[in-house]
Amino acid sequence: MRFIKNFLFWLIVVFGFIIILMYIFDVDYLLRAVRTIYFRGETTAFLDDYREFPNRTIEKGTAQPWALHKDYNKVKPTQRLTEAHKDLETVAYLIIKNDSIWHESYYDGYGKDSRSNSFSMAKSIVSAALFKAIEEGKIKSLDQKVSDFYPKFGTGMGADMTVGDLSSMASGLSWDERYYSPFSIVTRAYFDDNLEDVILGLDVTEQPGKEFKYLSGATELLGMVITRATGQTLSEYVSDKFWKPMGAANDALWQVDNPDGIEKAYCCIASNARDFSRFGRLFLHNGNWNGTQILSAESVQKMVTPRFDESPQYGYGWWIHNYLGKKMYYMRGHLGQFVIVIPQDNIIITRLGHLKGLQTDTDPHSNDFYVYVDEAYKMMGMMQPNDGEGNSKALTEADVLLQE
Structure with missing residues (x-):
C-alpha cells in the first residue's frame, strides 16, 4: 500500500x-x-471536434429549403464512388443540378441537418466576407495595407502587405503549415486560447504579393482585419451578409479561441452539407441569390480567377481547376471537405467526411477530387470521352485511398 x-x-x-x-x-x-485530440486517439483535428471548443453562433434567418430534382435519388452511387465513400469515411455527398438536389447520400449516422467541421472551406467564406466589406466601403480595396488595421505590420516588408495578399495566399508571413506536428504554429493556433497574440507574433519574412504560398495564418489575420473594419465579429458579419440572405436552414457554429475571443477564421465552421452548398450556388450565379445581388459578379469572378500565372490553382480564397475541358472552382478543407462548382453544366458537388485522398507533389488537386467529379458525371450519364488535357483522370483504387 x-x-x-x-x-x-x-x-x-x-x-x-x-x-x-x-x-x-x-x-x-x-x-x-x-x-x-490525443486522448481521443486522434492525431489531428477531426470532423466533430467543434464539440470540444467554445463556439460562436452564425445565426440563420428565414429558411429557404432546397428544391428536390424530379429525378431526386433515382440513381445510386457508382461502385467506385461507393468504395471511396467507405474507405475515406464519407459522411455526406450531394450532387446539385440546376439548383435542385439531384442526389444526396449520408453515412455514419449523419443526416441533412448534421453538423461537421468545414476546416479550410471557411477560407472561401472569409474571402467572400472581405469582398463584401470592400463593396460596402468598410475596406478600401484589395490594395489596402494590413498595417492600416494592425500597425505592427507597418515596418519592413510588412508595410507592403495588403488585404488582397492575405486572401490570395501571398502574404509572406512566417508560418509553418504542418498539421500533424504538435509543435507547429498551426497546432498552436488551433489550441491556443489567445489566437490574436499568436498571429501578431508573426513576422513578414518574404516579400508580400509576389507568389502563392498557402498559409492559414494569412486567413486568420484577414479575419482579424474584417472584424476591425466592420465592427462586427466574423460570425455576425457572415450571418448578416450571407447566412441569413441565403436562407440557411440551420444556425452554424464557428470555433473561437476562448468564449470572448476571436473566430478561427482559417477553419472550423460547423454546419451541414446542404447549407455549405449554398455558397456553391451563390458563386454559380455570380453572387445572385434568387434575384438579390448578395455579392457583385465582379467580386465573384475575381475570386475564382488565378492571381498568379504560376499558380493557376488558386484565386482569392477559392481553388480553381480546368478539368474535363471545364472550368471548376471549389472550397476545400482538411480531411477532404469539398464544395465544387461547375458553371458550364450548372452542377455543384459537395462531399464531407473523415479522410481524404492522396495529395501529390505534382498535382495541387487531391486524388479524391477527381473521384467525386468523375463519378458524379457517370451517375448523371454525362461523362463523355475526351482527348488530350480533357481526359478523365482514371485513378486506381489504390491511388484514391492512399493517405498523407
Missing part, C-alpha cells in the same frame, strides 16, 4: 513538473491538444 501511495505521489509530482515546464516554455496549448 505504501508503495502505491509513493508511486502516485511521485507520478503527480512528475506531471506537475511537466505542466510547469510547458508554461515556462510557452507550450501550454498542448494541454488542450492532449485533452481534446
Whole structure:
C-alpha cells in the first residue's frame, strides 16, 4: 500500500513538473491538444471536434429549403464512388443540378441537418466576407495595407502587405503549415486560447504579393482585419451578409479561441452539407441569390480567377481547376471537405467526411477530387470521352485511398 501511495505521489509530482515546464516554455496549448485530440486517439483535428471548443453562433434567418430534382435519388452511387465513400469515411455527398438536389447520400449516422467541421472551406467564406466589406466601403480595396488595421505590420516588408495578399495566399508571413506536428504554429493556433497574440507574433519574412504560398495564418489575420473594419465579429458579419440572405436552414457554429475571443477564421465552421452548398450556388450565379445581388459578379469572378500565372490553382480564397475541358472552382478543407462548382453544366458537388485522398507533389488537386467529379458525371450519364488535357483522370483504387 505504501508503495502505491509513493508511486502516485511521485507520478503527480512528475506531471506537475511537466505542466510547469510547458508554461515556462510557452507550450501550454498542448494541454488542450492532449485533452481534446490525443486522448481521443486522434492525431489531428477531426470532423466533430467543434464539440470540444467554445463556439460562436452564425445565426440563420428565414429558411429557404432546397428544391428536390424530379429525378431526386433515382440513381445510386457508382461502385467506385461507393468504395471511396467507405474507405475515406464519407459522411455526406450531394450532387446539385440546376439548383435542385439531384442526389444526396449520408453515412455514419449523419443526416441533412448534421453538423461537421468545414476546416479550410471557411477560407472561401472569409474571402467572400472581405469582398463584401470592400463593396460596402468598410475596406478600401484589395490594395489596402494590413498595417492600416494592425500597425505592427507597418515596418519592413510588412508595410507592403495588403488585404488582397492575405486572401490570395501571398502574404509572406512566417508560418509553418504542418498539421500533424504538435509543435507547429498551426497546432498552436488551433489550441491556443489567445489566437490574436499568436498571429501578431508573426513576422513578414518574404516579400508580400509576389507568389502563392498557402498559409492559414494569412486567413486568420484577414479575419482579424474584417472584424476591425466592420465592427462586427466574423460570425455576425457572415450571418448578416450571407447566412441569413441565403436562407440557411440551420444556425452554424464557428470555433473561437476562448468564449470572448476571436473566430478561427482559417477553419472550423460547423454546419451541414446542404447549407455549405449554398455558397456553391451563390458563386454559380455570380453572387445572385434568387434575384438579390448578395455579392457583385465582379467580386465573384475575381475570386475564382488565378492571381498568379504560376499558380493557376488558386484565386482569392477559392481553388480553381480546368478539368474535363471545364472550368471548376471549389472550397476545400482538411480531411477532404469539398464544395465544387461547375458553371458550364450548372452542377455543384459537395462531399464531407473523415479522410481524404492522396495529395501529390505534382498535382495541387487531391486524388479524391477527381473521384467525386468523375463519378458524379457517370451517375448523371454525362461523362463523355475526351482527348488530350480533357481526359478523365482514371485513378486506381489504390491511388484514391492512399493517405498523407
